[in-house]
Amino acid sequence: MVKKGFSLAEALVVMAIIAILFSCASKVITTKPQPKRQLTSHGYFECYLDGATLMQRYVRENVESSLSSAGGSCRFEPPSGVAFFNINTYGTVLYSDFQPNINNDLSIIIDGSNIRIESTTGSLTLSSNEDAENMRNYFKLTYPDSKIYNSGAMRTGLMISW
Numbered sequence: 001m002v003k004k005g006f007s008l009a010e011a012l013v014v015m016a017i018i019a020i021l022f023s024c025a026s027k028v029i030t031t032k033p034q035p036k037r038q039l040t041s042h043g044y045f046e047c048y049l050d051g052a053t054l055m056q057r058y059v060r061e062n063v064e065s066s067l068s069s070a071g072g073s074c075r076f077e078p079p080s081g082v083a084f085f086n087i088n089t090y091g092t093v094l095y096s097d098f099q100p101n102i103n104n105d106l107s108i109i110i111d112g113s114n115i116r117i118e119s120t121t122g123s124l125t126l127s128s129n130e131d132a133e134n135m136r137n138y139f140k141l142t143y144p145d146s147k148i149y150n151s152g153a154m155r156t157g158l159m160i161s162w
Helices: 008-030 132-142
Strands: 043-050 053-058 074-076 086-089 095-100 105-108 116-119 120-124 159-161
Touching: 043 105, 053 074, 053 132, 053 159, 086 132, 105 159
Parallel strands: none
Antiparallel strands: 043 053, 043 159, 074 105, 086 095, 086 159, 105 116, 116 120
């Protein structure tokens, strides 16, 4: 006798294999991927000397806050939801570092030879760990609109970016 189709047993085996594949893939098929959320906008804070005047400003998503005179010290209020902050300075101190989770407001004091960062939990006086050309190139490439970079006429100052 010549066979012209599948037997019932063969069809059931094929359907069982397909059912197992669909049951394994059901979670992948029915799950909608969640879009990645950005917790906070990217930006930076600058505190710098303009002549003898200490100035400060925030830039968030390329929107600049009003420039203000800081008096004796700049005040940085960290945005929430930021995992890492990058601190860069230029001038009397050449410094670059990553800091995780800055949770407290910071007071920044720039005098003739020091840059000092203070908070309610302590203080830090920065000392040079970079050379001037590296820091100049960093500001030129990453933040060409920075007031510290100042179109190549570098000013003494500190930038905290996130």
